[in-house]
Amino acid sequence: MVARMTFCQRNIKKTFPRPVRLWVRLIIIIIWCDGVKIPLTVNENKSYVLVETAKFESVRKSAVNIRGGNTRTIDNYAALGIRSSKEFRMQKSLTSFTLDNAQQKSINPQDVVYEAPYFKTSDGADLGITNVFSVQLTGEQDLAKLQKIAEEYNLEILGENKFDPSIYYLSCTKESKGNALEMANFMYESGAFEYATPEFIVESMSDAAPNDTYFSYQWNLKNVSYPGIDINYVNARNAFAFPYINDIIVAVVDNGVYNNHDDLHLYNVSYNAHTGGIPSGLYGDHGTKVAGVIGATANNGKGIAGVASGVKIMPISICYTDNELGIAASTTTNFANAIRFAANNGARVINNSWSFDTSSPISEINNAITYAHGKGCIVVFSSGNKGSAVSQPAAGAPSATLVVGAIDRNGYKSDFSGYGSSLDVVAPGREIWTTDVTGGYTCVSGTSFAAPHVSGIVALIWATDPDLSVWRVRNIIEQTTRKIGGNTYGVDPLRLNGLWNQFVGYGLVNAYAAVSAVSGPAPTAPNIGTSLSEVEPGDLSMMGLGYDKWNIAYLARGEGQATCSIENYDSSVTYVWSSTLPPYTGEGFTFTVDFASDTDEPVLHDIECRVLKNGLSTSSGVHLALIPQGYSY
Structure with a gap:
């Protein structure tokens, strides 16, 4: 569900034709995620320009400040992951580039197909918009509305997303009644669509830090110097057989994975989200390093051991801004489609060791993450290497996402590791041995x-x-982490899986304890607030009836009268339900909560159940995935 709200916007006034368009500095309010307004200021020194490829050379001669490494030729819109509409036929190849406005020479306005400003976010990061924006329909009936608006506002419907057909892409030209940002805002403000967002050009980077001291063993798997400060890998591998390991696919959304490394087992399906084609590409060495940590083959007499030796690695390539190939970086749409492709093609885990250089959440990425969760995937993000608050998109990602920070071999947070309210857990992230693109091995550091x-x-x-x-x-x-690093862990009402700390989250992940929990009873959520002993004789536990119903039942035992309330802490929905429990009979009491919803799609909730008796309370929390009966993936 996406909350809708009305917002105010000042449009950028523009006239055609003229040699160079001057953009007025002002604040624009756009909706990014769940009705959150993000203020932007226009960057007067930078703009995005689209011209016909045949005219690009003459344009480049007249505009001396075209930024290197930012030109992109568009022969079609395949890189967007579009299933083209029957009406759309691209007539001419186009080339886009980023232009320095200062001291530029005039460009013939007849050569410009589209032009839009760059913006600055509140943290000073640059944010560009292309000529493309996406709209998610609430149902098939919305397509007619979309077609009508497109015709009225001189927009072209490019087609639907081939992974999620509820998403349509549209393009603007200088004849349109607004740029992609203005048109996306207009679509969202109309209240007729689930969401609308422009395709952004944002600085993207791998979350890798420079190497430090060279080590010849994997302390992350078995730490001899500081016993217990590792992921408890050896005990896990010795105790369990992992009968389905060869069936598990882990997608690595990164700049590609070297496909000829003896120590990596790659899946036979891959994707190049940067170009929208198959197979994946190789735009650097970072993805190969990430893949080795996950799944390098163990016990083969060579190299290193991956955490999950035996899994299949699905390479999905995107291109970072700092690539060494001199090509334009992937856009937010490319990153989102990378996640969607993984979810549609068998991945159970989607690893994202990258971040954006902005403090603003990206709605298109969040939409893709939610889509992947609905397909039964766990999406994992690194927390970023700025040594400050968790980077985007991890910071603003849906709550089912796992956000991971880094620790050193002594158990303390790495100085570069992102931290704060979005951090879930930590894992080893400094001086990690892994695979590289030479077919050999290297030592690396970073939350990546x-x-x-x-x-x-x-x-x-x-x-x-x-x-x-x-x-x-x-x-x-x-729930199975180790508390490490001399940190003080405390109660957070929004953190329902135990004591938590802003620098290391719930603590260091523990492979042995995690797998052990699989065969045991379902973990019981910890108590939050006043301890049970103060409310005795009373008890509270939760029991889900299943994930195929809207009705969720809970079992609460208590003596005398007590009031139990269920509150949803999801950021976009508030739902409170309460009931007076009957006297305790020794058998307990079950009450059922019916979560009404205006959508037939799965909805994710964080729920706290709280029992109040004699002025004292005890509570317990769970995560709920509410899936309608009859829903089909």
């Missing part, structure tokens, strides 16, 4: 290499029991 430890442990859990739900797996990861 902490996240794949968690992806690997998630794979081990599903390799033990592939029928576990996304929420059960996520809860196991968080």
Whole structure:
């Protein structure tokens, strides 16, 4: 569900033709996620320009400040993951580029197909918009509305997303009644569509830090210097057989994975989200390093051991801004489609060891993450390497996402590791041995290499029991951590899986404890608030009836009269239900909560159940994936 709200916007006034368009500095309010308004200021020194490819050379001669590495030729819109509409036929090849406005020479306005400003976010990051924006329909009936608006506003419908057909892409030209940002805002403001967002050009980067001291062993798997400060890999591998390990696919959304490394087992399906084609490409060495941490073959007499040896790695390539190939970086649409492709093609785990250089959440990425969760995938993100708040898109990602920070071999947070309210857990992230694109091995550091430890442990859990739900797996990861680093862990009402700390989350992931929890009873959510002993004689536990019904039942035992309330802490919905429990009879009492919804799609909730008696309370929390009866993936 996406909350809708009305917002105010000042449009950028523009006239045609003229040699150089001047953009007025002002604030524009756009809706990014769940009705959150993000203020932007126009960057007067930078703009996005689209011209016919045949005229690009003459344009480049007249505009001396075209930014290198940012030109992109568009022969079609395949890179967007579009299933083209019957009406759309691209007539001419186009070339886009980023232009420095300062001291530029005039460009003939007849050569310009489309032009739009760059913006600055509140944290000073640059944000560009292309000529494309996407709209998600609420149902098939919305297509007629979309077609009508497109005709009225001189927009072209390019087609639907081939992974999620409820998403349509449209393009603007200088004849349109607004740029892609203005048109997306107009679509969202109309209230007729689920969401609308422009395709952004944002600085993207791998979350890898420079190498430090060279080590010849994998302390992350068995730490000899500081026993217990590792992921408890050896005990896990010795104790469990992982009967389904060869069936688990882990997608690595990154700049490609070297396909001829002896120590990696790649899946036979891959995707190049940067170009929209098959197979994946190779735009750098980062993805190969990430893949090795996850799944390098163990016990083969060479190289290193991956956390989940035996899994299949699905390479899905995107291109970072700092690539060494001199080509334009992937857009937010490319990143989102990388996640959607993985979800549609068998991946159970999707590893994302990258971040954006902006503090603003990206609605298109969040939509893709929610889509993947609905397909039964765990999405893992690194927390970023700025040494400050968790980076986007991890910071603003849906709650089912696992966000991973990094620790050093002594158990303390790595100085570069992102932290804060979005951080879930930590894993080893400094001086990690892994595979590289030469076919050999290297030592690396960064939250990029902490996240794949968690992806690997998630794979081990599903390799033990592939029928576990996304929420059960996520809860196991968080509830089985080790408390490390001399940190003070405390109660957070929004953190329902135990004591938590802003620098290390729930703590260091523990492969052995996590897999052990699979065969045991479902983990019981910890008590929050006043302890049970103060409310005695009373008790509270929760019991889900299943994930195929809207009705969820809970069992609450208590003596005398007590009021129990269920409150949803989801950021976009508030739902409170209460009931007076009958006197305790020794058998307990079950009450059922009916969560009404205006959507027939799965809805994710964080729920706290609270029992109040004699002025004292006790509570317990769970994550719920509410899936309508008859819903089909």
